[in-house]
Amino acid sequence: MSVLKQVQIAKEASIKLAALPTKIKNKALLEIADSIKNNSNAILRANEKDVEEAKKSKLSYALLKRLMLDNHKISEMTGEVRSVARLEDPVGRVLSQVELDKGLMLYRVTCPIGVIGAIFESRPDAAVQISALCLKSGNSVILKGGSEAKNSNRILVEIISKAAEKNGIPKGSVQLIETREEVAEMLKLDSHINLVIPRGSGSFVKYVQEHTKIPVLGHSEGICHIYVDKYADVKKAIGICFDAKCQYPAVCNAMETMLVHKDIVKRFLPLMIRKFQQANVEVRGDEKTRKIASGINKATEKDWDTEYNDSVLSVRIVNNLNEAISHINRHGSKHTDAIVTENKKNADVFMDLVDSASVMWNASTRFADGFRYGKGAEVGISTAKIHARGPVGLEGLVIYKYKLTGKGHVVKDYIGKNAKKFRHKVIKKLF
Numbered sequence: 001m002s003v004l005k006q007v008q009i010a011k012e013a014s015i016k017l018a019a020l021p022t023k024i025k026n027k028a029l030l031e032i033a034d035s036i037k038n039n040s041n042a043i044l045r046a047n048e049k050d051v052e053e054a055k056k057s058k059l060s061y062a063l064l065k066r067l068m069l070d071n072h073k074i075s076e077m078t079g080e081v082r083s084v085a086r087l088e089d090p091v092g093r094v095l096s097q098v099e100l101d102k103g104l105m106l107y108r109v110t111c112p113i114g115v116i117g118a119i120f121e122s123r124p125d126a127a128v129q130i131s132a133l134c135l136k137s138g139n140s141v142i143l144k145g146g147s148e149a150k151n152s153n154r155i156l157v158e159i160i161s162k163a164a165e166k167n168g169i170p171k172g173s174v175q176l177i178e179t180r181e182e183v184a185e186m187l188k189l190d191s192h193i194n195l196v197i198p199r200g201s202g203s204f205v206k207y208v209q210e211h212t213k214i215p216v217l218g219h220s221e222g223i224c225h226i227y228v229d230k231y232a233d234v235k236k237a238i239g240i241c242f243d244a245k246c247q248y249p250a251v252c253n254a255m256e257t258m259l260v261h262k263d264i265v266k267r268f269l270p271l272m273i274r275k276f277q278q279a280n281v282e283v284r285g286d287e288k289t290r291k292i293a294s295g296i297n298k299a300t301e302k303d304w305d306t307e308y309n310d311s312v313l314s315v316r317i318v319n320n321l322n323e324a325i326s327h328i329n330r331h332g333s334k335h336t337d338a339i340v341t342e343n344k345k346n347a348d349v350f351m352d353l354v355d356s357a358s359v360m361w362n363a364s365t366r367f368a369d370g371f372r373y374g375k376g377a378e379v380g381i382s383t384a385k386i387h388a389r390g391p392v393g394l395e396g397l398v399i400y401k402y403k404l405t406g407k408g409h410v411v412k413d414y415i416g417k418n419a420k421k422f423r424h425k426v427i428k429k430l431f
Contacts, residue, residue, distance in 0.1 A: 003185040007142060007192045009172035010115045014140040016170040018112045022089040025136055028167035029085035033078040035163040036128065036156070040074045043159075046151040047124065054148045059122075062250040062309035066123045067149055077128045084132040084376035090394040091138045097428040101420065103407040105427075110398045112138035114194035117186050118379060119144045119208065121200050124152035129370070129377035130197075131160050131174045136376075137397035140173040142193070144183055153178075187212035197392075199380045201307075202333065217388060217396070219380030221307040222252030222335040224365045227324040227350065229341035230261040234268050236362060237340040241272060243364040244338070246279050250309045252381060253336050253368040257304060257314045259324045265292065265317055273315075281311045288317040304331040321346050325353050332356060334383045336368035336390075357383055357390035 036043070047069040054064055096108040116139050120126040127143055134141040145153040157176040165171050177186065186193065190213040198208040199219040209216045226244055228237045244255035260269055265288075273293045276283055284299040285292075296315075303314040304327070318324045328337050338360035339350040347361040358368040368391060370378025375393025382388050388396030413420050 003177060003182050004189065004192075006172070006175050006177065007115065007186065007189050010140040010142055010175060011192050013170035013172040014112065014114045014138075017135070017140055017173055018091070018114075018138045020138065020168065022091075024168040025089070025138075026085045028164045028169045029081055029132055029136060031163040031167045032128075032132065032160050033081040033085075035159045036074060036081070037078050039155070039159055040071065043074060043152065043155055044069060044071075046155045047149075049151045050124075050149050054122075057148070059148055060310075063122045063146075063148065065250040066121065067146075067152075069124060069152065073125060077125050080125075080129055080371055080377040081132045083371065084136050084394075087136065087376050087394060089136065090398045094428060095400055096426070099425040099427055100404075100422050101409070101414075102423070104409045105405050107403040107405075108400050109403055111401045113397060113399055114139060115192060116141045116379075116397070117144070117193045117196040117214070118142070119183060119196070119198045119200070120146070120380070122146040122148050124149045124156055126199065127153050127156050127176075128160065130379045131157070133377055133379050133394055133397060135164060135169060135173060137394045139397055140170075140175075142175050142177060142186060144177050144186070147178070150178055184211070187214065190214045197380055217380070217382055217386065217392065218384050219252075219392075220335070220383045221333050222254070222381070223257065223305065223307050223331065223333040224253060224255050224335055224368075225257045225259055225324075225328045225332055225337045226255050226365065227259040227318075227321075227328070227337070227339045228261060228264060228268060229321065229324075229339055229343060229346055229350075230263040231343035231346060232261075232264055232268070232340040233342055234264070234271070237268055238272055238275060240338070240340055240362065240364050242275055242279070244366055245276065245281060245313050246311070247364070247366050249281075249311050251366075252307070252309075253365050254309070255313065255338075255365050256306065256308055257316065257327075257331070259316050259318050259327060260289075261321075261324070262288075262317050262319055269293070269315075269317075276313060279311070281313055283313050283315060285315040286317060289315045307333070321349060325350060329353075329355050335381060336360065336365045338363060338365050357381065 093110045098106045118130045196214045197217045202220045205218040205220045283296045285296045290296045299314045334356045336358040337356045351359040370391035378391040
């Protein structure tokens with residue numbers, strides 16, 4: 001089937017999907033979760049094929065880690081789908097109600113975006129998260145996963161589609177494309193697709209933006225920082241920084257650069273570096289950092305702009321809070337950045353002035369996640385400044401329409417010498 005035909009089917013499905021009752025969508029999601037669990041062995045076998053091929057092609061450790069599935073990850077996937085089913089339906093919410101005149105009411109109501117094109121990296125579980133969120137928000141979706149996960153993606157999308165259609169979801173609401181040529185074709189279909197969500201490197205997101213007229217919600221790289229302030233609690237700082245780097249280094253919300261105030265260096269940095277080195281983290285530091293401990297490689301300018309997705313960390317010593325903020329705003333990717341301090345004033349300044357989608361105080365950057373934020377799952381983490389920023393859940397997949405109800409009202413009555421006056425009385429306003 002051609003990409004054009006797939007997208008046309010998705011567009012037809014999106015119209016029906018937009019009007020589906022919450023009960024049907026939730027039933028379908030619960031069936032999808034059960035089907036994934038019941039077919040876990042088949043999913044793992046398909047994933048093993050992908051992993052074997054990836055090892056032969058010498059895929060990087062970070063991507064290989066993202067690619068691998070096990071029973072725990074499958075359990076997490078089903079849990080996320082069920083979590084999405086429990087969330088409030090984002091469609092049909094009345095955001096505002098204004099009485100223009102007696103009997104003439106204007107409502108602003110949430111509605112689905114329509115057809116979503118989602119391009120994501122080597123994580124097969126992303127296909128499940130994105131599908132669940134799109135179905136709950138009434139959008140059809142065309143998925144394109146990394147080629148290294150083709151067998152995993154095929155079986156997951158097949159399971160999702162069958163379970164969804166069996167429970168009242170329109171046929172073609174969840175579909176898969178697999179090649180770069182198909183992506184190029186999809187990006188041309190701006191009259192059919194309403195939004196493209198690319199997840200990957202900054203250069204990849206930029207490529208998509210430059211090759212389509214479709215609006216793009218970019219999930220770019222995560223060059224995340226933690227600034228250890230002079231007023232930080234050392235024990236707390238060590239725990240937070242270690243978690244942010246080592247809990248799962250291969251993800252976009254892992255810390256890549258650690259900034260340390262000069263006044264806390266002697267009390268904090270030797271202990272922290274030793275803990276990282278014991279965990280086999282390669283530490284790259286500026287000149288001041290390299291004087292603190294042995295075994296530290298030299299950090300270059302390129303390091304400050306690098307997302308490692310690996311057990312590598314760059315460290316810089318700064319003179320004050322403002323220097324830390326300036327470094328982050330210059331070198332960061334506007335993803336997630338944190339401060340460790342017991343000084344509330346410094347924390348407030350940091351959180352106000354750091355220009356990132358998520359800013360944190362005394363917490364690991366690893367919390368920047370749709371599931372952890374209570375969104376059930378996420379279609380990605382938006383680093384752009386548009387309607388959806390940070391972990392994008394259901395609220396990022398709906399827009400709104402205006403619904404006007406009258407009783408024979410006509411514009412001519414509001415024009416001219418004896419024109420009627422508008423009331424513009426706000427009855428309800430959520431924001």
